[in-house]
Amino acid sequence: MSSRKTLQGKVGSFARMSRRPLAAACAVALLAGVASSGAWAQEAQNPPPAKPADTKAAAQTGQVPAKTEKKPPQGSVSNLDAVIVTGIRGSIEGALKAKRNSDNIIEAISAEDIGKLPDASIAESLARLPGLATQRMDGRANVISIRGLSPDFAGTTLNGREQATIGENRGVEYDQYPSELISGAAVYKTPDASLVGQGLSGTVDLHTIKPLDLPKRAIAINLRGEHTSNGKLNPGSGVGDMGHRASFSYIDQFFDHTLGLAVGFAQLDSPIQEKQYQAWWWSVDNGSAGIEQNWGGPHTPGLPDNVLSQEGMQLRAQSENQLRNGLMTVLEWAPGDHFHSTLDLYYSTFNERKYKNGVQWSSSPYNHNGVPVYSNVGINQALPYPIVTSGTMSNIAPILQNEYIKEHDKLFSAGWNNQYDFGNGWVVTGDLSYSSAKKKLRDAYLFGGLAGNPTTDVFFNTPTGDGYPYFRPGIDLNDPSRVVFTDPDDYGYNGRQEFDKQKDTIRAARLEVSHPLGWIFSSVNVGAAYSERKKTKQADVFFAWLNGNGDDGTHGPYDPTFGAPVGSSYLRGPTSLGYGGIPGILNYNVLDALANQFYLTERNGQSDWSRNYSITEKVPVAYAKFNIETHVADIPLRGNVGVQFVRTDQSSTALQTNGNTLVGRLTGGAKYNKVLPSLNLVAQIADGQYLRFGLAKTMARGRIDDEKVASSASVARVTEGPAAGQVLWSGSGGNPQLKPYIAVGTDLSWEKYFGKSSYVAVAVFNKNLLNYIYNKTVLDFDFAKAGFINDTPSLVPTSNIGSFTRPENGNGGRMQGLELSGALEGGLVAPMLDGFGVQANFSLTNSSIPESAVSSIPGGPKTLPGLSRKVANLAVYYEKYGWSVRVAERYRSSFTGEAVPLFDQLGYVKVLADKQTDLQVGYAFDERSSWSGLSLLLQVNNLTNSEQKTQQISGLPNNVQVARPLDYTTWGRTVMFGVNYKL
Numbered sequence: 003m004s005s006r007k008t009l010q011g012k013v014g015s016f017a018r019m020s021r022r023p024l025a026a027a028c029a030v031a032l033l034a035g036v037a038s039s040g041a042w043a044q045e046a047q048n049p050p051p052a053k054p055a056d057t058k059a060a061a062q063t064g065q066v067p068a069k070t071e072k073k074p075p076q077g078s079v080s081n082l083d084a085v086i087v088t089g090i091r092g093s094i095e096g097a098l099k100a101k102r103n104s105d106n107i108i109e110a111i112s113a114e115d116i117g118k119l120p121d122a123s124i125a126e127s128l129a130r131l132p133g134l135a136t137q138r139m140d141g142r143a144n145v146i147s148i149r150g151l152s153p154d155f156a157g158t159t160l161n162g163r164e165q166a167t168i169g170e171n172r173g174v175e176y177d178q179y180p181s182e183l184i185s186g187a188a189v190y191k192t193p194d195a196s197l198v199g200q201g202l203s204g205t206v207d208l209h210t211i212k213p214l215d216l217p218k219r220a221i222a223i224n225l226r227g228e229h230t231s232n233g234k235l236n237p238g239s240g241v242g243d244m245g246h247r248a249s250f251s252y253i254d255q256f257f258d259h260t261l262g263l264a265v266g267f268a269q270l271d272s273p274i275q276e277k278q279y280q281a282w283w284w285s286v287d288n289g290s291a292g293i294e295q296n297w298g299g300p301h302t303p304g305l306p307d308n309v310l311s312q313e314g315m316q317l318r319a320q321s322e323n324q325l326r327n328g329l330m331t332v333l334e335w336a337p338g339d340h341f342h343s344t345l346d347l348y349y350s351t352f353n354e355r356k357y358k359n360g361v362q363w364s365s366s367p368y369n370h371n372g373v374p375v376y377s378n379v380g381i382n383q384a385l386p387y388p389i390v391t392s393g394t395m396s397n398i399a400p401i402l403q404n405e406y407i408k409e410h411d412k413l414f415s416a417g418w419n420n421q422y423d424f425g426n427g428w429v430v431t432g433d434l435s436y437s438s439a440k441k442k443l444r445d446a447y448l449f450g451g452l453a454g455n456p457t458t459d460v461f462f463n464t465p466t467g468d469g470y471p472y473f474r475p476g477i478d479l480n481d482p483s484r485v486v487f488t489d490p491d492d493y494g495y496n497g498r499q500e501f502d503k504q505k506d507t508i509r510a511a512r513l514e515v516s517h518p519l520g521w522i523f524s525s526v527n528v529g530a531a532y533s534e535r536k537k538t539k540q541a542d543v544f545f546a547w548l549n550g551n552g553d554d555g556t557h558g559p560y561d562p563t564f565g566a567p568v569g570s571s572y573l574r575g576p577t578s579l580g581y582g583g584i585p586g587i588l589n590y591n592v593l594d595a596l597a598n599q600f601y602l603t604e605r606n607g608q609s610d611w612s613r614n615y616s617i618t619e620k621v622p623v624a625y626a627k628f629n630i631e632t633h634v635a636d637i638p639l640r641g642n643v644g645v646q647f648v649r650t651d652q653s654s655t656a657l658q659t660n661g662n663t664l665v666g667r668l669t670g671g672a673k674y675n676k677v678l679p680s681l682n683l684v685a686q687i688a689d690g691q692y693l694r695f696g697l698a699k700t701m702a703r704g705r706i707d708d709e710k711v712a713s714s715a716s717v718a719r720v721t722e723g724p725a726a727g728q729v730l731w732s733g734s735g736g737n738p739q740l741k742p743y744i745a746v747g748t749d750l751s752w753e754k755y756f757g758k759s760s761y762v763a764v765a766v767f768n769k770n771l772l773n774y775i776y777n778k779t780v781l782d783f784d785f786a787k788a789g790f791i792n793d794t795p796s797l798v799p800t801s802n803i804g805s806f807t808r809p810e811n812g813n814g815g816r817m818q819g820l821e822l823s824g825a826l827e828g829g830l831v832a833p834m835l836d837g838f839g840v841q842a843n844f845s846l847t848n849s850s851i852p853e854s855a856v857s858s859i860p861g862g863p864k865t866l867p868g869l870s871r872k873v874a875n876l877a878v879y880y881e882k883y884g885w886s887v888r889v890a891e892r893y894r895s896s897f898t899g900e901a902v903p904l905f906d907q908l909g910y911v912k913v914l915a916d917k918q919t920d921l922q923v924g925y926a927f928d929e930r931s932s933w934s935g936l937s938l939l940l941q942v943n944n945l946t947n948s949e950q951k952t953q954q955i956s957g958l959p960n961n962v963q964v965a966r967p968l969d970y971t972t973w974g975r976t977v978m979f980g981v982n983y984k985l
Contacts, residue, residue, distance in 0.1 A: 088114055088115040089115070089881055089886060089926075090881045090886055090888060091827070091839065091881055092114065092759075093112050093113065094825055094839075094841070095759040097110040097111060097186075098755060100188065101753070101761075102753065102755055102761075105640060105641050105682050106190050106191070106193070106194060106682050106696065107191045107192045107682075107694050107696055107749050107751050107765065108188050108190050108191065108192075109132055109188070109189040110187065110188045111127045111130075111186055111187050112185060113184075113185050115982075115984065116185075116211070116220055116222040116253070116984060117182045117224055117249050117251045117268075118222075118982060119181040119182070121920070123142065123176065123181050124176045124187065124208065125142075125143035125145070125176035126142075126143040126892075126920070126943075127181070127187070128146050128176070128189065128206065129143055129146065129892055130877070130890065131189055132763075132844075132875075133148060133149045133819070133821050133843075133845045133847075134146055134147065134149075134873070135147045135150075135892075136892075136894075137894075138916065138918075140973075141274055141944070142274075143176070144176060144177050145175060145176070146176065147203075147868065148191070148201070148203035148204035149191070149204065149767070149769075149845070150817060150847040150849060150866065150868070150869040150870060150871075150873075151869070152867070154171055154173055154702070154705055155201055155202040155743065156173070156201040156202075156203050156205070156206060157172075157200045157201030157205040157206070157702070158173075158174035158201075158205070158206045158207075158208070159199050159205065159206070159208070160179075160207075160209070160210075160417075161207075161208070161346055161417055162207060162209075162433075163415070163417050163433075163435040163510060164510065164533065164535075165413075166413070166437040166438050166507060166508050167506055168352075168506075170504070170537075170539060170705075170706060170707040171705045171706055172705070172706060174206075177324075177326075178411065179348075180249065180268035180270065180326065180350065182249035182251070182268040182328075183249070183251075183266045183348070184208050184209070184210065185209060185210055185211040186208075186209055187206055187207060187208045187209065189205070189207075190204055190206075190207065191696075191767075192696030192698055192747070192749050193678075193698050194642050194644060194680050194682055194698075195527075195626060195627040195642070195646045195678075196514075196527055196529065196625055196627045198625075198646075199533075200700060201700075201702055202700050202701065202702035202745055203702075210264070210266075210330055210332055210348070211253065211264050211332065212264075212332065212334055212344070213253045213255060213262025213332055213333075214259065214262035214334045214336060216255070216262075218255070219255070220251070220252075220985065221251065221252050221253075221984065221985040222249075222250070222251040222982065222983070222984045222985075223249070223250055223251075223983045223984075224247070224248065224980065224981075225246070225247070225980045226246065226247045226939065226941075226978045226980025226981075227245075227246050227978065227979055227980060228245040228273075228976060228978045229243055229245075229978075230245075230273055230274065230275050230974050230975070230976050230977075231243075231947070231974035231976075231977070232275035232276070232277060232973060233275060233974075234275065235275050235277070235319035235320070235321050235577060235578055236319060236321040236359055236574075236577050236589060237576070237589065238575055238589065238591070239321045239355075239574075240323070240355075241275070241322060241323045241355070241357060242273055243273055244273065245270075245272040245273045245323075246269075246271050247268075247269070247270050247271075247272070247978065247980070248268070248269045249266065249267065249268040249269070250266065251264070251265070251266040252264070253265075260335065260336050261333075261334070261335050262332070262333070262335075264332040264334075265329075265331050265332075266328075266329070266331075267328070267329050267330075268326075268327075268328045269326065269328075270324060270325065270326040271323070271324075272323070272325075273322070273323055274320075274321075274324065274973060275319075275321055275322075275973070275974060276321075276322065276972075277319060277470075277581050277973075278316075278319070278320060278971050279316070279317055279318075279470050279581075279969070280315065280316050280318075280970075281312050281314075281315050281464075281966065281967060281968055282314030282315055282362075282364070283313035283314060283954065283956070284311070284312055284954060285310070285311070286308060286309065286310055286311070286958055286959075287302040287305050287311060287367055288301060288302055288305055288309075289306075289308035289309075290307070290308060291387065291959055291962065292959075293367055296959040297959075299367045299368065300367045300368075301373070302367050302373055302375075303373065304375050304377050304379065305376045305390070306379065306381070306388075308387055309381060309388045310388065310389045310964060311389075311390040312365060312390070314362065314363060314364040314365055314366060315362065315363065315365075316360055316361070317360050317361055317473070317579045317582040317584060318358055318359065318360030319360065319577050319578060320357065320358040321356070321357045321358075322354065322356045322357075324352070324353075324354050325352075325353040326351065326352045326353070327351050328348070329348070329349045329350070330347070330348050331346070331347045331348075332345070332346045332347075333345045333346075339423065339425070340422055340425060342420070342421045343419065345416075345417070346415075346416070347415070348413070349412075349414050349415075350412070350413045351410070351411065351412055352409075352410070352411040352412075352413075353408075353411075354407075354408070354409040354411075356405070356406070356407040356408075357405075358404075358405040358406075359402075359403075359405070360403055360587070361400050361401065361402050361479060361579065361584065361587050362400075362403065363398050363399060363460070364491070365395055365398060369397070369399070370399070370492050371397060371398075371456055371491075373397065374395045374396065374397045374398060375396040376390075376393050376394070376395055376396075377393060377394045378392075378393050378394055379392070380393055382466050386962050386964065389466055389966075391463065391465075391466055392462060392463045392464070393461075393462065394459055394460065394461045394462070395459065395460045395462065396457070398458060398459070398460045398475075399451065399452070399456045400451065400452060400458065400475060400477075400479060400490070401450075401490045401491050402449065402450035402451065402479065402485060402587055403447055403448070403449055404447060404448055404450065404589070404592050405445070405592065406444075406446050406447070406592040406593055407443070408443070408444045409441065409444075410442045410443075411439070411440065411442075412440045412441075413437075413439050414437070415436070415437045416436045416437075417433065417435040417436075418433070418434045419431070419432070419434075420432050420433075427518045428515070428516075429516045430513075430515050431512075431513070431514045431515075431516075432511075432513050432514075433511070433512040433513075434510070435508075435509075435511075435512075436508070436510075437507070438506065439504075440503075440504070440505050440506075441502070441504040441505075442501075442503055443500070443502035443503075443504075444500070444501055445498075446497070446500075446592055447592065448496065448497035448546060448595060448596060448600070449488065449489060449490060449493065449497060450487055450488065450490070450565075451485070451486070451488040451489070451490025451491075451565065452484055452485065452486075453483075453484055453485070453486045456488075456490055458475050458476045458477045459475070459476040460473055460474065460475050460476065461473070461474040461476075462474075465967075467967065468949070468951055468970060470581050470970060471582055471583065472582065472583035473582055473583045473584055474583055474584070479586070479587040479588065480576040480585075480586040480587055480588050482573060482588060485568075485587075486568065487548055487567070487568060487600075488548075488565030488566075495546065495547065496545075496547055497545070497546030497547075497596065497600060498543070498544070498545060498605070499543075499544045499596065500541060500542065500543045500544070501541070502539070502541050502542075503538075503539075503540045503541075504537070504538065505536075505537070506536070507537075508535045509533065510532065511531065511532050511533075512529060512530070512531040513529060513530055514527055514528065514529035514530075515527075515529070519628070521632075523628045523629060523630060523631070524630070524640075525628075525629045526626065526627065526628050527625075527627045527629070528625070528626045529624070530622070530624045531622070531625075532620075532622045532623070533619075533620075533621050533623075534619070534620050534621075535619045536616065536617070536618045536619075537616065537706050538615070538616040538617075539613060539615055539616070539707075540614050541613040541614060542604075542610075543604075544602040544603065544604055544605050545602065546596060546600040546601075546602055547602075547603065548565070548566050548599065549600065549601060550566075568588065568590050568595060569590075569594075569595060571594075572591045572594045572598075573588075573589070573590050574591065576588070576589055577589040606662075607793060608659045608661060609714040609716065611712075611714075612656065612657070612713055613712070614657050614712070615654060615655065615657075615710040615711065615736075616654065616656075617652070617653075617654050617706050617707075617709050617710060618653050620651040620652075621649065621650050621651075623647065623648050623649075624647045625644060625646040626644050626645060627644030629642050630642060630683070637687060638686040639684070639685050639686075640684050641681070641682040641683040641684050642680075642682050643680070643681045644679070644680055645677060645678065645680070646679075646680070647675070647677055647678075648675070648677075648678060648701065649673070649674075649675050650672075650675075650742070652671050652673075652703070652709055652738065653669065653671030653738065654668075654669065654670050654671060654710050654711040654712075654736070654738040655667055655669050656668045656711045656736075657712065659714075659791075660791050661791035661793040662793045668712065669711060670711040670738035670739065671738050671739070672738060672740070674741055676701050676744070677699075678698070678699045678700060678701060679698070679699055680696075680697070680698035681697045682695070682696050682698075691752075691753070691754050691755075692751075692752070692753045692754075693751070694749070694750070694751040694753070695750055695751075696749035696751075697746075697749075698746070698747055699744070699746050699747075700744075700746075701744050701745075702742055703742045703743075704809060708736055708740060709738055709740055710735075710736035712735060712736055713733060713734065713808070714734065714735065715731060715732065715733025715734075715785055715804075715806070716731075716793065716794065717729050717732075717792055717794055717797050717799045717804075718730065718797070728800040729797045729798060729800050730800060730804050731790070731799055731801075731802065731803070731805070731806075732805050732806070733785065733790065733804070733805075733806045734806065734807040734808060735806075736808060737809045740810075741773060741811050742773070743774060743814075744771070744773040744814075745769050745770060745771045745814070746769070746772065747767060747769040748768045748769075749765065751763060751764070751765035751766075752765075756830070757826075757827050757830050759827055760824075760825050760826050760830060761823075761824060761825055762823070762824035763821075763822070763823045763824065764821070765821040765822075766819065767818070767819050767821075768817070768818050769816070769818075770814065771814025771815045771816065771817070772814050773811055773812075773814055774812055774815060775809050775810070775811060776809065776810060776812045777808070777810075778807065778809070778810040778812070779806070779807040781804075781805050783804055783805060783806035784802055784803055785799075786802035787802070814851075815849060815850050815866060816849065816850050817847060817848070817869075818848050818849075819847035819848070820845070820846045820847075821844075822842075823843035823844075824841070824842055824843070825839065825840070826840050827839050828840075837881055837882030838879070839878070839879050839880075840877065841875070841876075841877040841879075842876045842877070844872070844873075845872070846872060847869060847871055847873075848871065851866060867898055869898075870895045870896065870897045871895050871897075872893070872894075873893065873894050874893045875891070876890075877889070877890040884925050884926045885925055886922070887924075888921070888922040889919070889920070889922075890920050891919040891920075893916070893917045894915065894917075895915050896913060896953075897912070897913050898911070898912055911952050911968060911969075912952060912953040912955055912965065913950075913952050914951040914953055916950060917948050918943075918944050918946075919944070919945040919946050920941070920943050920945060921940075921941065921942040922940070922941050922942075923939075924937055924938060924939045924940070925937060925938045935983055935984045935985055936981065937981070937983075937984075938981055938982075939978075939981070940977075940978070940979045941977070941979075942978075943978075944974070944975050947972060947973075947975055949972045950970075950972075951967065951971075952967075952969040953965050953966065953968055954966050954967075954968040
């Protein structure tokens with residue numbers, strides 16, 4: 003049976019993980035002991051029947067398996083076992099069946115029932131699989147990392163077809179796909195030759211339901227109310243603390259079960275209330291280790307020598323509303339034994355509104371409004387330097403920034419698959435597909451500050467570790483007579499507005515022929531595919547100026563010292579920053595104020611024009627895969643061996659500038675060929691026991707925005723360090739001649755299946771990265787020779803030589819990992835535990851990169867950026883007598899993020915360990931009752947209100963490095979309660 007076809011089975015819920023990731027490893031070790039005992043061996047299921055000719059390539063493109071898995075004659079039904087058992091245990095059982103029958107090393111998830119995935123989102127379900135992790139965005143799982151590699155390296159398909167993306171890269175944002183419309187997903191950790199669109203780390207294949215797989219008509223209705231515990235942070239924004247989710251699914255068969263129809267609609271209307279705090283930077287100001295004596299900075303009065311202090315901060319409250327409507331349709335036709343056709347359509351709109359209001363200030367000695375003065379300083383002893391934790395700062399100029407962001411996304415995907423079985427072993431499959439993603443973004447913000455005297459005193463008390471600080475300014479920041487529109491830090495403008503448009507399209511076609519073979523090969527699949535992808539980006543930037551802040555005199559009076567008060571009709575209730583000690587700040591309607599109190603001028607300069615570009619990739623693929631079905635010393639052996647040939651023709655077009663003036667267009671590109679061999683072997687070494695081996699060469703193209711031909715450069719005066727006072731060039735750009743990432747991976751996995759939904763698995767892998775893409779900075783770049791024009795006439799460069807950064811191909815590195823996973827039914831341990839169950843997994847991954855690639859920037863990673871060394875999940879559940887309870891916790895250890903420039907200093911951000919606990923409680927009424935088909939569901943996501951934390955790693959004089967808290971963000975708990983009804 004095709005491994006992808008069996009993914010119509012179901013995988014289940016997950017439950018709570020222990021406080022330490024090693025606990026998950028211990029749980030898996032316990033499962034291994036249970037599996038190896040003779041008592042449980044008697045419970046092992048019979049081995050699956052020998053697999054017929056593998057047609058995974060056909061299944062990848064959404065069609066039915068070929069040859070022996072033809073559609074049944076009229077009036078009969080196939081694959082009914084995929085929907086007979088529902089619920090947590092049923093989903094686990096179906097997923098294990100898919101995992102066991104696959105030729106590849108895979109992980110799988112599936113809905114517990116029609117329109118009901120085991121988690122609130124697809125990303126959260128995927129993140130519970132062995133070796134997978136997610137990073138929260140706006141408080142929710144969004145993108146997926148496989149085996150420690152960033153989301154850029156993971157391929158994603160829908161019914162086997164590559165998907166266009168909303169972002170500037172290839173990574174799919176999974177919240178664009180309603181979980182209610184997705185029946186399951188498979189994660190391919192080892193590829194084969196027929197897997198088109200594969201990723202370097204793995205490939206996630208989302209799939210929708212097949213209506214002819216069900217025995218009869220099915221209708222499902224789901225409705226859930228939603229509440230977030232962080233309250234209403236920005237009054238008047240229209241974003242509250244209540245939302246809802248609703249979905250409807252209809253599946254039916256016609257004409258003697260030869261025509262199937264599936265239609266699904268899902269709506270999400272969800273509020274997110276986010277409390278943000280960020281410490282801008284930590285440094286030593288005075289003394290032998292400080293800015294004063296090492297970089298020629300001014301003395302900071304009142305601050306002791308050689309103490310570590312915060313150089314600035316920001317507190318922001320963000321209220322966000324997400325409104326998503328998704329529609330899925332599948333039409334399936336199987337009029338007889340020979341022909342099968344499937345048309346599937348997916349469409350969604352995603353509207354997002356964000357209201358972000360906050361206050362920030364600089365406490366650096368380079369403060370625009372003068373050096374801050376400290377008094378009553380409190381210090382905590384620490385190494386390498388004591389830390390300033392409390393006191394009063396004078397000469398602080400608060401900067402209020404009120405922001406409105408609106409995003410509108412549209413996704414559309416269509417695929418038409420036709421398969422014809424000639425009845426003599428020859429099967430021909432054709433597939434056509436189209437995918438598009440469109441994005442429109444509007445981002446507007448305005449600055450506010452204090453009228454007249456722009457500074458105030460601020461009492462502060464900051465934690466030495468995690469948590470929110472306490473700040474108490476000496477002035478009411480919600481007083482409209484004191485807080486006005488102005489330019490409090492001399493940015494040179496009063497606000498900013500940006501309009502972004504982005505479009506990504508993929509057109510693809512595929513043809514495959516399969517035929518039985520002899521000897522050790524059951525069949526062969528030979529195919530060709532072609533895809534053309536084009537992504538365009540357009541950005542228009544404007545500066546906002548207060549009326550009267552111009553030379554034409556038409557905009558009314560303007561006092562640059564006082565600024566202009568916010569119109570009273572635009573004012574709203576104060577934004578609460580009480581979690582950071584500030585009871586409220588001025589809150590107003592940004593768009594109304596912008597339209598009536600400001601005028602706009604086009605900002606588009608060289609750096610903005612460089613964000614307008616297009617990327618085109620034309621990719622023909624040819625492949626051959628030989629499916630293995632044989633015996634070695636009475637041991638059944640199956641799998642596949644094959645090769646894929648990939649040709650890439652990539653090109654980029656961008657705007658050419660002379661300084662800030664548009665003068666034409668730039669073009670660039672590259673062509674290259676890659677040969678990707680692969681081997682997968684599965685040996686059934688005992689009943690329910692399998693040993694798997696995978697060996698493959700894989701590739702992944704670089705980030706799409708890295709392939710752009712655009713670049714930009716500017717001059718700036720250096721304010722500190724040995725080059726202080728000099729005016730130097732710096733720039734950055736893309737590289738349209740980038741070659742892809744290349745890796746050779748080896749996988750070995752042992753799996754033992756027993757009971758109905760129990761197993762234990764141990765896997766190891768090694769991945770050699772033959773080629774890697776780095777951001778390379780050239781320090782002796784000649785900007786005059788490259789044709790760059792200085793767009794800041796008031797600054798004369800000290801030299802034409804400066805630093806230029808762009809992506810380049812370089813040497814690779816290595817990754818090795820261990821993955822332990824398992825599931826256990828309580829009834830196998832003792833009858834009294836019947837209904838209980840546990841799932842656990844633990845992954846340990848190590849990586850290294852060449853010394854030549856290790857950045858000299860303090861805190862630069864010695865391993866691959868984005869790698870979490872430990873990833874673990876632990877889940878416990880109970881399901882019996884109509885009740886179901888599941889508690890799940892996922893854990894991801896810390897990882898190093900990208901370099902962040904602040905105050906002309908470079909450092910790396912360390913994203914600290916992330917942990918989230920979720921609860922699900924449900925009750926399904928007995929099918930014999932008058933309430934049959936009705937079930938209730940309570941879900942609590944982020945049960946413990948876990949925070950997201952980052953840490954700054956910065957370099958100080960004398961080669962001293964310090965790590966201090968940087969970001970601290972919470973989203974509260976999300977509680978959902980609702981009903982599901984199925985006919």
